[in-house]
Amino acid sequence: MNISDIRKQFPILDQEVNGSPLVYLDSAATSQKPLAVIEAIEKYYKEYNSNVHRGVHTLGTRATDGYEGAREKVRKFINAKSTEEIIFTRGTTTALNTVAASYGRANLKPGDEIVITYMEHHSNIIPWQQVAKETGATLKYISLTEDHALSLEEVKSTITSNTKIVSIMQVSNVLGTINPVKEIAEIAHANGAVMVVDGAQSTPHMKVDVQDLDCDFFAFSGHKMGGPTGIGALYGKKELLEKMEPIEFGGEMIDFVNLYESTWKELPWKFEGGTPIIAGAIGLGAAIDFLEEVGLDNIQAHEHKLAQYALDRLSQVDGITIYGPKERAGVVTFNIEDVHPHDVATVVDADGIAIRAGHHCAQPLMKYLNVSSTARASFYLYNTEEEVDKLVSSLIKTKEYFTNGF
Template sequence: MDPIALKAEFPILNQEINGHPLVYLDNAATAQKPRSVIEAVKRYYEWDNANVHRGVHTLGSRATDAYEGAREKVARFLNAASTREIVFTRGTTTGLNMVAHGYARQVLKPGDEIVITPMEHHSNLIPWQQAAKATGATLKYIPLQPDGTVSLADVESVVTENTKVVSITYVSNVLGTVNPIAKIAEIVHRKGAILVVDGAQSTPHLKVDVRALDVDFYAFSGHKMCGPTGIGALYGKAQLFERMEPMEFGGEMIDFVDLYESSWKDLPWKFEGGTPIIAGAVGLGAAIDFLESIGLEEIDRHEKKIAKYAMERLSAIEGITIYGPKEERAGLVTFNLGDVHPHDVATVLDTEGIAIRAGHHCCQPLMRWLNVSATARASFYLYNTEQDVDRLADALVKTKEFFGYEPAR
């Protein structure tokens, strides 16, 4: 894998920001798009644009084939048992809300338990708060270890016979923690609960096999894996999807409509009311083709190498505090520079042409656990290089000088 050659496939990366070549290190927020994805969406709008599942004309047939073909690619990409287990969504947030509303609210009752962790993104926390309030269920948390990991012993003790839903991120968007999903699934199922996984930060970087992991629901977003914004997918075991109620009602998801009663289409279409995100699905399919042409295992190896190098370079800068596990982490580094606010750090880095993320990263409870209000985050992808990390480290040294940082004595 040649990240320099790959970088040439991404038109947006060939530009200068504030007089410097762009170094894009905000991939956990969204990844950039290769030409093949941009061209696939462009071609769809230029040649195949029509509504799906309805028209009998040629454009309608081609659009339907493209849309359902993308679903087949997602099913293969995740190793789902069939396309019936793949529902297109607007992204991870929508998928997790669908499970919390359409499944959890149907099965939960007072005395039942929902279990999550303090490292969850707000999109995998707030829906469960709301589900608990609506049903009378109890929301519980698996505690974090000092390095930001989860202990399987804690999973065993927190998940009880009263637990009905456990929802956890595969990869933390702040800590870089990679949770042992398959081992957690074994515990969760032994206790009689289902496992929901937030795959926003794992799907672009790791080879995901939902059947090997034995997850019950798995949600992800296309825009973090070189696809368009506004498209994602929710995987669910067919028997669980059958029990779920749709969240949206109207055209496209119906089988028969009478004046007072209606029935729904079969899976997965009963969850896809209205005109779907057709061009987004086409772009997502093209993104999957692009990633598979490189190999997810190769992408994972490259990112871990870059993250390790970044840990070494940033750790050598006096005043930098790095959060999360030292080993076995995903391709991101979250840090603070002394008492300099992360927004100020990000602003100075931007003057050097370096894009990072600063803030609470939609993880306010985790920020409180870290005892900070915000952090800076550099996140890497397949087109990042060690030279990008060098630029980041050099710019952080300049940032220290700019703010006159002096270490505490």
């Protein structure tokens, strides 16, 4: 894995920001896009822009082939059994809302339980809050260990025979924690519950096999894995998706429409109402091709090395608090004593370094950590140890500025 060659595929990285070479450490929010993705989208719009499925003309056929070909790439990428189990969505948020609104509303009642964790992204909290209110179900949280991970003992004590849905992120966007979702799925199934996995932060960075995980639903976004914004996917086991009702109605998803009732298309199209995200799907397919060429194992190993290097270097900065376990994905979240995270992000931005500051769409976790916000550096396949060094130097300067002034 030659990082220099990989970086050449990301034109946005070849620029200066505020007079310094760009150091982009915000890939957990959105990744940068390789040329292969940019060119695939450009080619669609230049050469065969057309709507899909309904048309019989040549452009329509080429667009349909591109769109459905991307679905097959997604299927293989996460090892689903069939393309019927792959539903294109706007991203992880839409996918999780679809499960909550369609499966949750139909299968929950008073006395039932939904189990999530304190580390969840708002997209995996609010839909379940709303469904719990509508159905009378109870929302329960799995507590974290001292190093901000999950213990299977705590999982077993929280999930009960009343639990109907367990929904957990595979990798935390704040802590970098890699959760044992395969083992949690076994516990969920033993209690008669379905397992939902938020894969937004795992799918771009490690091999995902939904059959091996034995999850019932799996959601992820394209824009965090080198793909365009506005596209993602929901995987669901066919037997569950077939029983679920669509939540968006209109063109594309219908079979027959009569004056007072209608019927739906077969899977997966009954969940894809309206003109689909054609260019986005084609771009996502190109991103998958790119990642598979690099190798997910290579990407994961590179990010693990970077995260460990960053932990070691950042721990040498006086007054810094780092959140999350030692073994983690490529995310390091921290605070500097007496310096607000937004000030940290502003000062390092002056050095051309892009990091994230705020609650990271995880306010319950911030409360759990007893902080209002944090700063976060997140890594991807194009980042280097030299960029980590630049971040550490800038953070030391930031601390000195707020402690002593210049």
